[in-house]
Each structure stands twice: as C-alpha cells, then as structure tokens.
Amino acid sequence: MTLLYFAQVRRITTLTSEPLVTESPLSTDELWQQILRRHPDLALLRPAIRLARNGEFAAPEAVFQPDDEVALIPPVSGG
Amino acid sequence: MTLLYFAQVRRITTLTSEPLVTESPLSTDELWQQILRRHPDLALLRPAIRLARNGEFAAPEAVFQPDDEVALIPPVSGG
Amino acid sequence: MTMRLFIQLGPEPIPSALPSPAPGPETGAFVEFRGIVRGDEGGHAVGGLVYEAYQPMAERELARLADSLGIEHPVHALRVVHRLGPVPVGEAALYLGIAARHRAEAFAFLAGFMDRLKQDVPIWKTDTLPAGR
Amino acid sequence: MTMRLFIQLGPEPIPSALPSPAPGPETGAFVEFRGIVRGDEGGHAVGGLVYEAYQPMAERELARLADSLGIEHPVHALRVVHRLGPVPVGEAALYLGIAARHRAEAFAFLAGFMDRLKQDVPIWKTDTLPAGR
Numbered sequence: 001m002t003l004l005y006f007a008q009v010r011r012i013t014t015l016t017s018e019p020l021v022t023e024s025p026l027s028t029d030e031l032w033q034q035i036l037r038r039h040p041d042l043a044l045l046r047p048a049i050r051l052a053r054n055g056e057f058a059a060p061e062a063v064f065q066p067d068d069e070v071a072l073i074p075p076v077s078g079g
Numbered sequence: 080m081t082l083l084y085f086a087q088v089r090r091i092t093t094l095t096s097e098p099l100v101t102e103s104p105l106s107t108d109e110l111w112q113q114i115l116r117r118h119p120d121l122a123l124l125r126p127a128i129r130l131a132r133n134g135e136f137a138a139p140e141a142v143f144q145p146d147d148e149v150a151l152i153p154p155v156s157g158g
Numbered sequence: 159m160t161m162r163l164f165i166q167l168g169p170e171p172i173p174s175a176l177p178s179p180a181p182g183p184e185t186g187a188f189v190e191f192r193g194i195v196r197g198d199e200g201g202h203a204v205g206g207l208v209y210e211a212y213q214p215m216a217e218r219e220l221a222r223l224a225d226s227l228g229i230e231h232p233v234h235a236l237r238v239v240h241r242l243g244p245v246p247v248g249e250a251a252l253y254l255g256i257a258a259r260h261r262a263e264a265f266a267f268l269a270g271f272m273d274r275l276k277q278d279v280p281i282w283k284t285d286t287l288p289a290g291r
Numbered sequence: 292m293t294m295r296l297f298i299q300l301g302p303e304p305i306p307s308a309l310p311s312p313a314p315g316p317e318t319g320a321f322v323e324f325r326g327i328v329r330g331d332e333g334g335h336a337v338g339g340l341v342y343e344a345y346q347p348m349a350e351r352e353l354a355r356l357a358d359s360l361g362i363e364h365p366v367h368a369l370r371v372v373h374r375l376g377p378v379p380v381g382e383a384a385l386y387l388g389i390a391a392r393h394r395a396e397a398f399a400f401l402a403g404f405m406d407r408l409k410q411d412v413p414i415w416k417t418d419t420l421p422a423g424r
Contacts, residue, residue, distance in 0.1 A: 006345055007415035052413070055348040071345050071413070078342065078349075078373060078414025079326045079385045079405060085212055086282035131280070134215040150212050150280070157209065157216075157240060157281025158193045158252045158272060175308030183330030183380050190323040191394065197316030247316050261324065261405060269398050 001026075001064060003035065004071040009049065012041045026064045035072070048075050080105075080143060082114065083150040088128065091120045105143045114151070127154050161228045162235035165220050167213055167281075169243040172250040180235030180257035187261040189268055193252035195245045199286055206246040206287035212280040216240070219279045223271060231267040233258040244287055294361045295368035298353050300346055300414075302376040305383040313368030313390035320394040322401055326385035328378045332419055339379040339420035345413040349373070352412045356404060364400040366391040377420055 001020040005013045020034055028051065036043055051058045052071040064070055080099040084092045099113055107130065115122055130137045131150040143149055162180055178188045195207050224236050237255040245251045254271060258264035275281075297312055311321045328340050357369050370388040378384045387404060391397035408414075 004345065006413065007343060007417050052345070052348055055345075055351055057411075071348065073345070073413050074415070076409065076411070076413055077416045078344070078412050079409050083212065085280065086210060086284050131212070131215055134212075134218055136278075150215065152212070152280050153282070155276065155278070155280055156283045157211070157279050158276050174310075177307075181381060185381075186327055186329045188325040188327055188383075191397075192321040193394070194319055194321055196319045196392070248314060248318075250321075259329070261326070264324075265398065265402050272394055 001066055002069045004069065006071065006074065007077075008045060008074045009042065009072045012045065013039045020070075022066050025066070028058070028060055028062060028064075031064050031070065042072075045074060049073060080145055081148045083148065085150065085153065086156075087124060087153045088121065088151045091124065092118045099149075101145050104145070107137070107139055107141060107143075110143050110149065121151075124153060128152060161224060161233060163221060163224050164235075164237040165217050166237075166239045167211055167216060167242055169241065172239050172241055172253045176237060176239070176253065176255055178235075178257050179237040179255055182234070184259060185234055185257045187256075187258045187264045189254075189256045189258075189261070189264040191252075191254040191268055191272070192250040194250050195247050197247045197289070202286075203289035204247065204286040205289045206244055206249075207251065207283050208244050208285035208287065209240070209242045209251055210282050210284045211240065211242050213242075216280050220275070223274050223278065227267055227270050227274070231258075231263045231270065233263050233267045236267075236271075240281055242281075246287065294357060294366060296354060296357050297368075297370040298350050299370075299372045300344055300349060300375055302374065305372050305374055305386045309370060309372070309386065309388055311368070311390050312370040312388055315367070317392060318367055318390045320389075320391045320397045322387075322389045322391075322394070322397040324385070324387040324401055324405070325383040327383050328380050330380045330422070332416075335419075336422040337380065337419040338422045339377055339382075340384065340416050341377050341418035341420065342373070342375045342384055343415050343417045344373065344375050346375075349413050353408070356407050356411065360400055360403050360407070364391075364396045364403065366396050366400045369400075369404075373414055375414075379420065 004017045050073045083096045129152045234257045239253040241251050256264045368390045372386040374384050389397045
C-alpha cells in the first residue's frame, strides 16, 4: 500500500508518500491505527481527514487492499 | 415636444421621431390622446408601452412639458 | 464603496478579451458573461439579430441599475458593453465584466443585473438577418 | 446531452483569454469566472499563494462534479483550469468557462460547481508568498 500526504497532513508527516506493507486487507479503523502509529500527531487532524482509495473518496466501510494507493485528504481549499 | 419611436412602435408609426406642438403641459392621458390621434394603430400596443420623459421612465402622474423629449418604450429585449 | 463603472454601446464587435475593470489586489473574483446570438430565434434559423437602443437613456438606466444593485451586492467594478446594429450568429451582443472581492457578490450581481437589464433598459432586438447556407 | 469537458491543472499562468469551449450556433450564454489571488490572506499582506493538488484525483473529481451538475443544469461545455504552484497576487488561480443555451443554466452550473469544488476537489492552498514592496 502507498500512502500519500498533502498540505497540512504533509507538514505533519514531513513526507509526501510512504509505503505501508500489509499482508491482508485493512478496514478504515485498522488503516488509521497503522497511520497513527507512525504519525501520532495526525490524531488531532483525523476528524477532518477523508481517505481516498485509488483516487476516489472511500466510504467508511471501505476495505483497503495491499496494493492500493491511499491518500489522506485534509480539508480542501482550491479555487 | 419631441416624440421618439423605437422597435415595434417605430414599425407602426413608420417614424423614428416627430414633433408634437403643445402650448400647455400634458398629463399622461392627454399625451396618449394626442399620440393615438396620429397613430391609432398604437392603441393595441399601448398597455405594453412605457413613456420616458427626458430619458427617464415617467410615473403615471407625470406632467409632460412643451419642450420635453418623450420616448415610447415598448417591451425591451436587449442582452 | 464606490463602484467603477464602464458602459459602452455601439456597433463595434465586442473584443474576445477585455481587461478586468478593477485589476487591484483587492479583487478575488472576476466574472464575465457574454450573451451570444444563437442560430435560431423562435424556432427559425437566422443568420443574426439586429439591435437598437434609445442610447442616452439605455446608458443612464444601465448606470442606475448598477448603482442600485451595488448597494445590495457590493462589487468593485462593472464593465457593460452592448453591441448595436447587426450581430451575426456566434458573436456577442452583450458583455458584462464584474470584479468583486468574493464570488458570491459577483454571482448575485450578475444574475440580478441580467434580470433587470431585460426588463428596464431600452434596447431591442428589432430584426433578424437571413440564415446563411 | 453530452457535455464537452476540458480540464487542465498545471503551473502555467492562466491566459487572459480562452476560447469558448462550445463555439457552436446553439450557445447563447458564455460565462467565465476567474478566482484571483488577493493581496491579503487572513488579514495579512501576501505576495501570492501556493497551490498543491492530488492531480489525478482532482481531475477525476472535477469531471465527476461536472457530469453530476450537468444533469441538474444542462450546459454545452465546460473548461476548468486550475493553476498549481506559486500564483502571484492579481493572477488567476482558477478559471471556469461555461457555454450553455441560456444564461440561467450557466449561472446555476457556475455557482454549484464552485461550491462543490471548494468541498470535494483535492486542491489546497499550502503556503503564502512574501508581500513585495
């Protein structure tokens, strides 16, 4: 799995992306546990972050596969 | 007084403008009587026509002076 | 707030690009509208439309309309251009350019201006041009 | 009705004139919007803003947004350009060009598109440029 970080999220992780090796699919909660273990400072921002799976917003019940590209989408501010 | 005719009104009067000589001020009704005497075919259109006095829409109680410029404004269709 | 206002009526084609009427650092939204002559009018193919205006009154009404709408929806500047005489299909008869701090004011001003222009400004479509082939 | 759709994200300045995305004889309304970088951001003087996007997803969301809004407000064509990277004050970060049969559809589409762009399209203002003097 590849994790992508943008904007405020990137400033906290100080990374634009990183691999997350997992053998089995992860639920949203399981994925967040993995992310927060690496970047505990994201906890405060978590309620504002939407997850995207392979370029589309993921439903809360989404299952994330080992080869997915997962983006953490903080509140957007384009335009 | 100068009368100005535009669009549908001009097609009925076949004039773009004409003088109306009057010695005293005219009420809206008196002015319309003069106009309809010259151009009876305007009667049908009258309910749709607004009068402008010196370049501004005239209130129903307006008084038209001998040297006014009066325009007959049929429904507009700009834009 | 004073609104900068540019009004122009005439037979010249409307340029494909017009500068913002308020290019300062306080402008966050620039909205432009072109009313374009379509190839059909009342179900019939046409080659264009002919516009006529009571020009001094039309200019005054446009300015009055801008002032009055600007109270409700404050914008920085407005440019209005209305072409008169023959306007071929595909070309603009009307141009509005609105500069404002935020888009909400600009959008509201634009919609309100168009509604009232079509009621109160003495400009008329008086004729159609024959459809080409 | 199929909508013609042009989407472009990139660091290039947005041109001061872009052609209508649907120049056919059925277009009666052409609306353009530019979101321009202001000289103040949150009360502080800035020289510009820096934009970042999750580009493939942003392009897909813009297309999805256009399709979904087009059902409610049918328009002929849409061009969306969002500039990325540094954008100086006074220059456009965003351009929308909408061609439609009538202005009502175009205005409704524009307002709806902007509202949803600012909620759902992964583009961010990430930084400010220092104010010049």
